[in-house]
Amino acid sequence: MKEHDIIIIGAGIAGMTAAIYTGRAGLRTLVLEQRVQGGQIINARKIENWPGDYGVSGADLMNKIYHQMNNFGVEIEFEAVVEIHEKSGGEKKQFLVKTEDSEYSCGAIILAMGTEPRKLSKKQAADAGKRPISYCATCDGALYKDKTVVVVGSGNTAKHEMKYLEGICKKVYHIHHDEPIPEDAEAVFVAIGRVPETGFLGGLVDLDENGYVVAGEDCKTSRAGVFVAGDCRTKDLRQLVTAAGDGAVAAEAATKYLRGE
Ligand SMILES: Cc1cc2nc3c(=O)[nH]c(=O)nc-3n(C[C@H](O)[C@H](O)[C@H](O)COP(=O)(O)OP(=O)(O)OC[C@H]3O[C@@H](n4cnc5c(N)ncnc54)[C@H](O)[C@@H]3O)c2cc1C
Structure with missing residues (x-):
């Protein structure tokens, strides 16, 4: 040793x-x-x-x-x-x-x-299923060009992630940490602290x-x-x-x- x-x-x-x-x-x-x-x-x-x-x-x-x-x-x-x-x-x-x-x-x-990064709640993780989960829009956002994604979180970081993804993706949902993940979202961006x-x-x-x-x-x-x-x-x-x-x-x-x- x-x-x-x-x-x-x-x-x-x-x-x-x-x-x-x-x-x-x-x-x-x-x-x-x-x-x-x-x-x-x-x-x-x-x-x-x-x-x-x-x-x-x-x-x-x-x-x-x-x-x-x-x-x-x-x-x-x-x-x-x-x-x-x-x-x-x-x-x-x-x-x-x-x-x-x-x-x-x-x-x-x-x-x-x-x-x-704080992980999704059990319920939201189950909702997300096999869909990709990212903690960094700058790192992974480009992978979802013209796709539908969702940002989870309500603080400044979530707002920043939303703004960044809106410039790349077809549609960006915004939900809070206790809301269901929309069915048509193809990837989940988590910003909950x-x-x-x-x-x-x-x-x-x-x-x-x-x-x-x-x-x-x-x-x-x-x-x-x-x-x-x-x-x-x-x-x-x-x-x-x-x-x-x-x-x-x-x-x-x-x-x-x-x-x-
Ligand atoms: C998106 C973002 C933007 C930011 N912007 C700014 C800014 O503009 N200005 C500013 O002042 N601050 C900013 N911050 C905050 C700043 O990054 C942090 O305060 C700072 O990096 C904390 O440094 P640290 O060394 O304590 O921890 P960290 O940077 O988190 O480093 C900890 C390291 O420990 C490693 N580690 C953890 N567990 C283990 C283990 N069991 N075994 C071995 N290694 C382990 C991790 O992998 C990691 O590399 C920002 C943070 C984020 C996320």
Whole structure:
């Protein structure tokens, strides 16, 4: 089993910023990412509130951060974490991090799993049947050119998806999260918010009633040695700058923890 000082779960902006800090601090750092690096922002075409790079696309911004991270000896593996345990015994506290294929050991962890789109209710999923379900009109809208689709959701994201699809599709229905899916819709676009990807944590750390990891601005969780950064933390503002800020704070706290400071 490969040993690291620290394992960071998630290669979104929070996790990669944390890795830049721990890598620069000389910690043997492993980032585990279940999909591709970049996180939820990678499909955004234009970001207007990232300081210093007005209008940058999500993909370009995250690519730059990924290459910056690679300068500091950080390892990355593309595997989904499925379980974490604190190991018993031994002089120093150690954690066992299991993925579908491997097991890793480390002295500290930063949770940076972000959020994923909320899924349809059971009833609506049954209604949708075998029809394709998408969570991103910009990514998949072109597949339904001149077809009939439905957007589920009532917030700003749903409105944005509607507007985008209206430029491509023959007809776009708009329904709320509890309404039946129209029979003639050929694809379903879901925009009913996002939820934290914390289900696999079990009882490792305290979560709030919505599944977010409970921690304040110091990014310390209820368990010593486990820190949290970014959108999966309890907080008021989920944005790129706050996720990056968390990454730095969590990395600094974890570095001090590992050095016994
Ligand atoms: C469409 C859209 C537009 C946005 N526009 C803006 C904007 O203009 N400005 C702005 O400031 N913010 C914007 N945001 C919000 C911003 O994207 C988020 O606040 C930020 O990306 C959160 O970063 P994060 O690193 O915490 O999480 P994420 O970006 O969600 O990254 C988490 C990563 O963890 C991985 N992961 C999860 N579970 C596991 C696991 N078990 N094992 C391994 N890996 C795992 C995920 O695959 C993901 O890559 C936007 C969000 C969306 C969806």
